[in-house]
Amino acid sequence: MMNRRAAMAGLGASVLVAGCAGSVSGPDSTPEQAAAAAYRHPGxxxxxxxxxxxxxxxxxxxxxxxxxxxxxxxIYDPAGSVRFQNVPEIxxxxxxxxPQAKQFFESAHARSTYRMLALRRPVDGAVAERALKLVQSKGAAAxxxxxNAVSDTLGQLxxxxxxxxxxxPMKLANRFEKLPNVSRRELRENDSDDKDAAIAALEAGKTTQAGQP
Structure with a gap:
């Protein structure tokens, strides 16, 4: 269990949780900020x-x-709208x-009207590094x-x-799930779809489960 208010405060989160339609990426962080924030996960x-x-x-x-x-x-979030002040974006x-940033990203997308499907596939380190370089070279999506931006990246791996x-999205998810060694996880939460109500719930100290580290 995790206190979402604590997560919001710790990350300095600015959350807009619409889909990708109509979203416009904000100003980029600096390369120095991204390098300073880099996190190497042991998994x-x-x-x-x-x-x-x-x-x-x-x-x-x-x-x-x-x-x-x-x-x-x-996380590569093309035309996405969940952004955190203390998680640099370029x-x-x-x-x-x-782990905290991953958990809050997932939780921010799950609410009464939407659920988050996470399809995981282990890969060789070289494949993951290739994916990282590809998304870093793409720039902000329209x-x-x-x-299509995620599909284009995956198709080159x-x-x-x-x-x-x-x-x-669903065609991509369905194709991805048919690949070998894919595991599936769904995250459902009951947050209001009203952003103001969701923020009020966060400030009231609502807790949530948001998956694995």
């Missing part, structure tokens, strides 16, 4: 595809991906993805192109070639 190299799913319709609303490379762990790549050229 095995992996890629996690995140898909935000509408609970009413079952349709996908947003795609993003976590990359745990030997050098550092990042070109839609979020740096310093500590609004509504989140799934060994073992993920079948995932290139996909434009919708």
């Amino acid at each position: 095995e190299p992996e890629i996690i595809l995140y898909t935000m799913i509408n609970n009413r319709t079952g349709s996908g609303a947003h795609s993003s991906m976590l990359i745990n490379a030997p050098s550092q762990r990042v 070109g839609d790549v979020l740096y310093g993805i500590t 609004p509504a192109l989140c799934s 060994p073992g993920f070639e079948s995932l290139g050229g996909i434009w919708t």
